[in-house]
Amino acid sequence: MDVLTLLGIVVGVAALLGGNFLEGGSLASLLNFPAAVIVIGGTVGAAVLQTPAHNLKRALSMGRDILFPQVPNYEQGIKKIIRWAAVARKDGLLGLEPLAEREGEVFCRKGLMLLIDGNDTAAIRRVLEIDLLAKEQRDHNAAGFYEAMGGYAPTIGIIGAVIGLIHVMKNLADPSQLGPGIAVAFVATIYGVAFANLLLLPIANKLKQQINYEILYRELIVEGIIAIADGENPRTIEAKLRGYLP
Secondary structure (H helix, E strand, O other), X not given: OOHHHHHHHHHHHHHHHHHHHHOOOOHHHHOOHHHHHHHHHHHHHHHHXXXXXXXXXXXXXXXXXXXXXXXXXXXXXXHHHHHHHHHHHHHOHHHHHHHHHHOOOHHHHHXXXXXXXXXXXXXXXXXXXXXXXXXXXXXXXXXXXXXXXXXXXXXXXHHHHHHHXXXXXXXXXXXXXXXXXXXXXXXXXXXXXXXXXXXXXXXXXXXXXXXXXXXXXXXXXXXXXHHHHOOOOHHHHHHHHHHHOO
């Protein structure tokens, strides 16, 4: 579990509630069910409307990565490539076939099979980079779902505030109702802005960072496989790939 994600959410919410308390407000003043329905429902509806089904499905599947990120192990990847290079140097490219059959990562197995089949380096790089770029685009499109919600939430909050003010205007004959009514109306704006800036936009940016880590790891694999195809020394390959380490 990513502790920093939980810590960020707790600190953000605590700062919001703590600031409200220091200003003399209470928790009850920030609780408004109709405002929550308008902001959350409107935000989700707008984002779903603009998102194709396959991107929405992928975005929801990436939701678990917010708390349980699948960060690739760069050191493990380098060790794997060095092992492949040593086997290829000793037994030839065909010696990699048993390793390819046992390889758990689909992208790595695909690269090894291209290598074993005797493709030239240009063809190997072209095939793997197409795979890499396609995955990067799909993942960024999916992360864009959360970014879109972060963009819509403040505007939906304003709509909720306007709806609340409409109801306030109906009670102009009773001045005692104006102050509390206006306060409740603006709760929707708070929900929209807070929902966007404390949750949705940070989630989208976090997912994009994780996508970038994954893409960089795949680039490491591509460079390693190309180096093996070029017959480079395992030590030289290791020195080159260590430049990818964070």
